[in-house]
Amino acid sequence: MTEDQVYLEPKKGAAVELVIKRSRFIGHLEIARSTEDARKFIRTISKEYANATHNCWAYRVGVDLLREHYSDAGEPSGTAGKPILGEIARAGLTNTAIVVTRHFGGVKLGVRGLIEAYSLSAKEAIKAAGTVKRIxxxxxxxxxxxxxxxxxxxxxxxxxxxxxxxxxxxxxxxxxxxxxxxxxxxxxxxxxxxxxxxxxxxxxxxxxxx
The missing domain is CATH 3.30.70 (Alpha-Beta Plaits)
Incomplete structure (x- = not known):
């Protein structure tokens, strides 16, 4: 079987928690094989963590036709959703939705700090979920x-x-x-x-x- 006949997706859903400069970041990952699945997951997490400071997200679904979207959800433009999507793409994954929940701890991280925090949260969620090849x-x-x-x-x-x-x-x-x-x-x-x-x-x- 050739590489163009397979693709990568998460092995399972996962959640990880990181504390960065007193802010608590929770990276939630779920397998989503359609935009509807991804949006449903995002709504569920956002509702469950409605009291959080931010619920930033990104998803990448599809096999031959990739569909991607992301949101900074109130964080400065380009500091949250895009870095999350970047980690999904860097891992070569599809059918993946990630929401990173942030509880602000009182210390501002700055643009670079936010990008690194959201990237790391997504990366650790992907690591916890594992990956699997699909035909x-x-x-x-x-x-x-x-x-x-x-x-x-x-x-x-x-x-x-x-x-x-x-x-x-x-x-x-x-x-x-x-x-x-x-x-x-x-x-x-x-x-x-x-x-x-x-x-x-x-x-x-x-x-x-x-």
């Missing part, structure tokens, strides 16, 4: 009759996509959500077109996370 894939949604679910599982299992990698929702039919490695996309499409023609698949489509 690039495309998200797919497949709707099938109940009696064809096992057939779909079996066919994809023969391609290397295990049953545990699927998320199933049961209604009038079975809705399967999964991720197909890029190297298998063409084979999957050919199989699904064939199955749809035989009535074994009601409909299917590739899904783009926003």
């Amino acid at each position: 690039k894939s495309r998200k797919i949604k497949i709707e099938v009759p109940y009696d064809k679910q096992s057939l779909i599982y079996s066919r994809f299992r023969s391609m290397g996509v295990e049953e545990s990698m699927w998320e199933a929702h049961y209604g009038e039919r079975v809705l399967l959500l999964g991720h197909i490695p890029l190297s298998l996309v063409k084979e999957a499409e050919e199989m699904l077109i064939s199955y749809a023609g035989q009535g074994w698949v009601v409909r299917w489509e590739w899904v783009i996370d926003r």
Whole structure:
């Protein structure tokens, strides 16, 4: 497998705490595979630490199409959100959201001090979370009759996509959500077109996370 077929994301969520010149910094990191996931995490932390002096944040999500955003949340421009994002990028990560909470301790850090403090908080959160290589894939949604679910599982299992990698929702039919490695996309499409023609698949489509 070549390097262009994999990407890095955090292994798990993490939180670290640092005290720098009497200010308390808490770096919160979470895996976020869409901008919606990232914003939800940011809202949750900001609400939980609503009494903090600042909740500065940055996120970087997506694989082939990266989406990035950051906020200084009241700190001087360029001293918080951008350094946090810089650490995410420096680690080569995607699907990552970080919020750094600051409780002011009475000593001003200055521009350089703030940049270093927010950078270090993000860096330590990334270190605590660890990183893992993921295979690039495309998200797919497949709707099938109940009696064809096992057939779909079996066919994809023969391609290397295990049953545990699927998320199933049961209604009038079975809705399967999964991720197909890029190297298998063409084979999957050919199989699904064939199955749809035989009535074994009601409909299917590739899904783009926003």
